[in-house]
Amino acid sequence: MLSYIGRRILATIPVVLTVAILVFALLRLTPGDPALIIAGDSATPSQLAEIREHMGIGKPIPVQFLLWAGQVARGDLGVSLHSRTPVVQMISGRIGPTLALATSTILLSTLIAIPLGVFAAWHRGTKVDRAIMAFSVLGFSVPIFVTGYALILLFAIKFAWVPVQGYKQLADGFWPFAQHLILPTLALSTGFVALIARITRSSILEVMGEDYIRTARAKGIKEHAVMLSHALRNSAVPIITILGISIALLISGVVVTESVFNLPGLGRLVVESVLARDYPLIQGLILLFSMVYIGVNLTIDVLYVVFDPRIRY
């Protein structure tokens, strides 16, 4: 198992390098000059050149890449062009809300969606099944910002149970922390609950026709035990896959959710840095997200083997 994990980790290195080169190249090809924004309309060409020099973007692109790659290798992601704050510091200062939101969303989605999918499969063709699937279609179709505003209107403005926006750290107390996460988590979870519930249902229905399920039933095992011990376990691979994809999708989901609920997380930082053409920050963030994707894929690969020992690479 360890050598298998080691091989998988080694296989990720070229992926990280490719991502780094692509990100660096794409950003330089995108129109937009941060020096022009910073200098405003008053700058003369020589002043613009000076600002570019001070910002380190006046150098030839290959030189910029080598400088950046050298820094990254030393664990230094550079300094934000605008705020002059180290990128590592900016990312670490903003990772908390995103991590909290992503964790609560995945937990809530999993806790709701898997039982919901199992329940729908169990009652296949009934009104309950159709209701769950109808909710699933709705949840997947409604954009996050619509769900978000609807939740704000109802629970923050009308009932005033929770605040409209903002974030509190866990250090500020559990209730303030949770209070600020309830609505964003609900808004972001809706789509994932729908997605995971549908996949769970269809996976279970697929294995329900297998011989070993019929054998289990023939042995007199109770239906709920058949469902949980035999059907669900054997449906795990597609469910784990969709959970992995959900974690990847979360990154795009948090951008909108963090904006609607004003959470100071990485999603908003991505938007801010792209609009400002803050190259070091964008590069740092994309590298981080790439690492997260790769980490999630790696974990899924390992879990496949855990849940289905027949799988070999």
Add this chain to the structure above:
Amino acid sequence: MTVESNRTHGLRRCGVALAFALAAAAPLGAQTLNVVMASRLSVLDPVLTTAHQTRNHGYMIYDTLVATDAENKIRPQMASWNVSPDGKSYTFTLRDGLKWHDGAPVKAEDCVASIKRWAQQDKMGRQLMPLVTSMDVLNDKSFRIVMSTPGELMLAAIAKPSGLPLFMMPKRVADSPATKAITDYTGSGPFKFIASEFSPGVKVVYEKNKEYVPRQEPPSGMAGGKVANVDRVQWLSMADTMTAVNALLNNEIDYMETVPFDLMPVVQANDKVTLRAVDKMGNQPMYRFNQLHPPFDNKLIRQAAMYAIGQEDLLKAQVGNPEYYKTCAAVFGCGLQYASNGEADMIVPSNIAKAKELLKAANYDGAPVVILQATDIAMVNAIPVVMAQQLRQAGFKVTLQAMDFMTLVSRRANKEPISNGGWSIFVTAWHMSEIADPLRNYGVSASGDKAWFGWATAPQVESLREEFLMAPTEEKRKSIAEQLQKSMLQEGVTVPLGQIITASAYRKVLTGVLDTPAPIFWNIKKTGK
């Protein structure tokens, strides 16, 4: 039933939670003003950028030598001044009690260094500095600026509230290169910047400068006594304006700098919030032609476009509520010192028939017109859409290209023809105080290849600006400004699109919110929650 009446109980609970949260973040008993500004603060050096948020940051922590009052008159602030009989020599004397945030006294040498750094970057400063024959420190409290011409324009430049206002910094800071961002944020203003709590894109924190000695006069505009009545001011960044409005209505913030026009009815419906135009000067939307390439390298075609584009339809689409916009032809700001109405018939109403006539006379061959539209600039994002339609009605072949502002800034610097990524028209907006005279107005630039984007060539505009700079009297300057208005529009150098006023909103627990051209937070008192 109002939203407020439905949520009293919940608000109380929310308020308790908020109080706990604030108590954790701020010193016990500190009164905090929670504010959502129109944009995020990213650059902290007020000499490096004309970004309004950086200017606003400047007003929090720095002080100015002189300032404009509510009537736009120049008043003493850190210093009073004496003028020599010939009007060429200005002696500034610092008032008593001025200290930097680190406790050191403010000295004349700090002021001279600050002026020198600012003048390298500021448009007016750069034009005026060649006229300065000497700038000498006389003693710790006074310095003298001597000019080769009467110095009223220099005084106007150092008092202007926007663009690059002149903020005083300690000499050790002001001696930094003007193009390199400063890292020492020691000021002498009514608030101190709390660097340890600064989180770019999330929060900026200021604390009251307890050592600040305000002027004795009542506050007026950017002048008068700057009395900080709250202990802390927190600027909270909110990417979504709907969220900011909801937070204001829910008592989570106290003040919102700019309420989007479409959300004003929501704010107005709440009886615990005041919505009003704090900045009476407002903004001037304007556009420039690219005069290097067809079709707008032809003066007649530029005039045809100006006749086709009518202000009323553009402003109605952009703003909607007529209380917040005004049509007017003045290149130097509606109702301001150098405003005039020359060539209004060409740029205020839409005259499609006249536009068609001019296009025919110019033998317009259907050369494509590309309008750059910055979709993320709330002040002007709808204007290009209507402008394109008006031009099409006149017979132009128009393409509208939507992009973010950052991309527009790069695209408009492209001098290539349209086939190589060039452009024909871009629209932008300025605060009125930034275009109020020919020296500070970026649109008054027609030196061809060296001119501001659009690269207009109009020698008479350039020479009139020079004459304005050297004019000995205010009467003469006004006369030149009138001539400039006509020349600018006849040549299609820069075309103003009237005036847009924005509104701020704040909880009624706040009092003392002043009418100012830039948002300021002295004089504001907060009573209750």
